[in-house]
Amino acid sequence: MDYFIELFLSGLTRGSIYALIALGYTMVYGIIGLINFAHGEIYMIGAFTSFIVATVLSIYGFPLAAIVVVAGVAAAIWSSAYGYTVEKIAYKPLRHAPRLAPLISAIGMSILLQNYVLLAQTSDFLPFPALIPEFAFMEPVAHIIGSSDLVILLTTTVVMLALTLLIKFTRIGKAMRATAQDRTMALLVGINVDRVISATFILGSALAAIGGLLIASHIGQINFAIGFIAGIKAFTAAVLGGIGSIPGAVLGSLVLGLTESFATGYVSSDYEDVFAFSLLVLILIFKPSGLLGKAEAKKV
Amino acid sequence: MITVKGVTPIDGISAFRRLFSCKKNKKIICKALKRSLLVSLWFVFLTFPIMVIKVNPVERTVSWRWGNIFYVAIGSFVISLLAKAWLVRKERLAARQQAAACPARDSIIHDLLQRPGYRYPLIILFSGVALVFPHLFSTYQANIMTTALMYIVLGLGLNIVVGVAGLLDLGYVAFYAIGAYSYALLNLHFHLGFWAALPIGGLLAALFGVLLGFPVLRLRGDYLAIVTLGFGEIIRLILENWNAFSKGPSGISNIPRPGFFGVEMSLDQAMIYMYYLMIGLVILTIFVVNRLQHSRLGRAWLALREDEIACQAMGIDKTRIKLTAFALGAFWAGLIGVIFAAKTTFVNPASFTFMESAIILAIVVLGGMGSIVGVILGALILILLPEYLRALSEYRMLAFGAILVAMMIFKPEGLIAGVRRTYCFQGRKNAAALQDDE
Numbered sequence: 001m002d003y004f005i006e007l008f009l010s011g012l013t014r015g016s017i018y019a020l021i022a023l024g025y026t027m028v029y030g031i032i033g034l035i036n037f038a039h040g041e042i043y044m045i046g047a048f049t050s051f052i053v054a055t056v057l058s059i060y061g062f063p064l065a066a067i068v069v070v071a072g073v074a075a076a077i078w079s080s081a082y083g084y085t086v087e088k089i090a091y092k093p094l095r096h097a098p099r100l101a102p103l104i105s106a107i108g109m110s111i112l113l114q115n116y117v118l119l120a121q122t123s124d125f126l127p128f129p130a131l132i133p134e135f136a137f138m139e140p141v142a143h144i145i146g147s148s149d150l151v152i153l154l155t156t157t158v159v160m161l162a163l164t165l166l167i168k169f170t171r172i173g174k175a176m177r178a179t180a181q182d183r184t185m186a187l188l189v190g191i192n193v194d195r196v197i198s199a200t201f202i203l204g205s206a207l208a209a210i211g212g213l214l215i216a217s218h219i220g221q222i223n224f225a226i227g228f229i230a231g232i233k234a235f236t237a238a239v240l241g242g243i244g245s246i247p248g249a250v251l252g253s254l255v256l257g258l259t260e261s262f263a264t265g266y267v268s269s270d271y272e273d274v275f276a277f278s279l280l281v282l283i284l285i286f287k288p289s290g291l292l293g294k295a296e297a298k299k300v
Numbered sequence: 301m302i303t304v305k306g307v308t309p310i311d312g313i314s315a316f317r318r319l320f321s322c323k324k325n326k327k328i329i330c331k332a333l334k335r336s337l338l339v340s341l342w343f344v345f346l347t348f349p350i351m352v353i354k355v356n357p358v359e360r361t362v363s364w365r366w367g368n369i370f371y372v373a374i375g376s377f378v379i380s381l382l383a384k385a386w387l388v389r390k391e392r393l394a395a396r397q398q399a400a401a402c403p404a405r406d407s408i409i410h411d412l413l414q415r416p417g418y419r420y421p422l423i424i425l426f427s428g429v430a431l432v433f434p435h436l437f438s439t440y441q442a443n444i445m446t447t448a449l450m451y452i453v454l455g456l457g458l459n460i461v462v463g464v465a466g467l468l469d470l471g472y473v474a475f476y477a478i479g480a481y482s483y484a485l486l487n488l489h490f491h492l493g494f495w496a497a498l499p500i501g502g503l504l505a506a507l508f509g510v511l512l513g514f515p516v517l518r519l520r521g522d523y524l525a526i527v528t529l530g531f532g533e534i535i536r537l538i539l540e541n542w543n544a545f546s547k548g549p550s551g552i553s554n555i556p557r558p559g560f561f562g563v564e565m566s567l568d569q570a571m572i573y574m575y576y577l578m579i580g581l582v583i584l585t586i587f588v589v590n591r592l593q594h595s596r597l598g599r600a601w602l603a604l605r606e607d608e609i610a611c612q613a614m615g616i617d618k619t620r621i622k623l624t625a626f627a628l629g630a631f632w633a634g635l636i637g638v639i640f641a642a643k644t645t646f647v648n649p650a651s652f653t654f655m656e657s658a659i660i661l662a663i664v665v666l667g668g669m670g671s672i673v674g675v676i677l678g679a680l681i682l683i684l685l686p687e688y689l690r691a692l693s694e695y696r697m698l699a700f701g702a703i704l705v706a707m708m709i710f711k712p713e714g715l716i717a718g719v720r721r722t723y724c725f726q727g728r729k730n731a732a733a734l735q736d737d738e
Binding site (some may be wrong): 034035045048049051052053055056059074078081082084089090093094099100101102103105107108109110111112113114115116117118119120121126127129131228230232235236239270271273274278279280281284285288 | 342345346347349350351353354355357358360361362368462465466468470506516518519520523525526527529530531533534537538542654655658661662665694695697698700701702703704705706708709
């Protein structure tokens with residue numbers, strides 16, 4: 001039974017990390033109908049920035065709390081800056097181009113960012129400093145759930161709540177929902193759609209950066225290629241929940257995390273990534289609109 | 301004072317002044333300079349942590365590479381200026397073209413190839429160079445050329461799916477892997493020769509193309525891209541992990557090179573033989589792909605690319621043509637897979653990563669989607685350049701990514717645009733004359 005609970009909790013942890021990345025996909029898709037292939041790379045850059053900042057600060061002997069806060073803020077700032085720039089360079093000029101064009105440019109951006117980090121930094125796996133301490137009060141249950149799992153679960157819950165409030169009640173949140181519903185109409189009622197799109201990219205990138213920081217500190221190492229697999233999995237989660245739907249992305253991520261956790265725990269860990277891909281293919285065949293998505297009819 | 305053919309530096313300065321004296325130009329240039337300055341400042345900020353700081357977490361040292369800031373600043377400034385210049389030029393060209401009655405003509409190269417006077421001498425020249433190439437240069441050069449030729453065929457194959465039918469396939473490398481592994485495994489278990497495995501590899505890949513095609517038929521462009529990407533990864537992961545079947549990550553070695561009626565060949569001769577084999581295959585591919593594009597099926601693919609719903613409304617069986625596009629595209633990848641296995645005599649899953657698909661996609665996009673000449677040119681540029689510019693080969697993948705983005709923004713039709721059949725009504729007289737011509 002302990003094993004089951006352990007797998008369940010580790011599935012939840014995985015799922016909540018996927019959710020942080022999947023939200024970026026789903027928000028961007030909801031607003032401009034584009035799969036932002038470079039989003040996984042934004043997450044990787046978030047992890048790298050926090051790695052660099054945290055390591056520099058720890059070398060210069062700052063206290064742990066300061067390191068965590070500064071690394072987190074730096075990761076969010078730079079990831080958002082990258083997300084914003086990617087949108088301006090690779091997607092904005094192609095907003096009225098045929099559908100294939102922004103997709104190809106997104107894939108190009110993803111390859112470009114990966115190799116940029118590879119060349120500017122290194123291709124080795126780097127040890128990520130442990131930013132989350134082992135709490136003493138977690139001692140009795142440490143064999144089932146680690147401290148970092150707990151921190152990840154709590155952080156994601158708080159972030160999700162904040163995001164929900166932001167989208168429900170703030171001005172920019174309302175503008176985002178309006179733009180997602182109908183871009184032309186949003187323009188007509190005086191919403192600056194370009195700014196809304198930028199805000200969406202910034203917000204999504206910041207979430208991915210937090211995810212990057214948390215997972216890197218949880219796993220303990222990073223590499224320039226981590227964004228690729230994480231990106232595809234988060235995308236799978238977003239599709240599973242119904243792309244464009246924010247609660248759907250969270251639900252899909254948790255389902256994917258649990259599936260992976262149980263499949264690797266009870267079946268085999270060799271095919272960890274195959275499960276996610278197969279799940280993706282199966283959903284797209286049988287229910288392309290996802291768990292919470294609405295099937296959209298294409299008007300001619 | 302140095303003068304060149306009567307042009308004094310004063311002339312140059314006055315030309316420069318004239319450029320600036322034009323009020324409109326001056327305004328545009330000043331604005332562009334200011335913008336580029338801001339862009340380069342932004343990029344300095346953006347790339348600061350990753351370009352400047354490098355930490356060594358084991359020895360706990362930090363190196364600050366301040367010099368990189370200057371490269372980033374200058375690089376982004378220049379690129380931003382060039383991009384602006386290109387966009388301004390493109391706008392002006394578009395305005396001029398709109399003023400003209402007829403749309404732009406085909407590119408020069410297509411034009412040349414259309415004229416019999418140029419067409420045949422050009423073809424003879426190219427085939428002459430291709431035939432004597434291994435004798436003029438070393439076997440090493442021939443070997444590199446063989447690789448480039450393989451990528452030409454791969455590019456032409458992917459061109460059917462992406463360029464002509466407009467289905468973005470990111471898992472193309474899976475079919476390549478299927479071809480390579482089918483030869484490797486058939487040889488290992490049944491001692492099948494190269495020539496027997498070649499069609500089997502192609503057909504097997506085509507079969508997998510149909511198998512992949514079925515589930516993704518209903519999907520729109522972006523979903524299709526992701527599913528094919530997932531498919532490519534699944535194939536690679538299976539090859540990596542199913543040790544009993546594919547010998548896992550260590551791969552299969554000692555695959556025989558292709559035979560020639562049982563003649564014993566030295567390594568050099570085998571390489572040259574391989575080269576001629578590829579020349580033959582490239583010619584066959586060009587012929588088949590060219591015929592396909594102008595067939596009923598090819599026109600149906602174009603219609604599918606342009607507008608799926610309209611295409612269906614014209615009575616085209618969408619399912620059938622999508623499946624044939626997948627199958628025919630995959631077929632060439634399978635063939636090249638077999639050849640790849642025979643050429644390197646060794647296959648392992650590491651040769652079939654997503655990056656390989658990205659390279660082939662870059663070839664198609666750079667050359668021009670739907671254009672055969674373009675794809676050939678794209679493959680030659682992207683495969684030969686990094687081989688000869690060894691110093692730059694580190695930056696190869698970076699460049700491929702940049703090419704994909706830049707081509708989409710600046711020149712989505714590629715270096716050599718595909719021939720787009722357009723009809724332009726030029727008054728009744730001309731139309732009648734055209735009819736007489738036919």
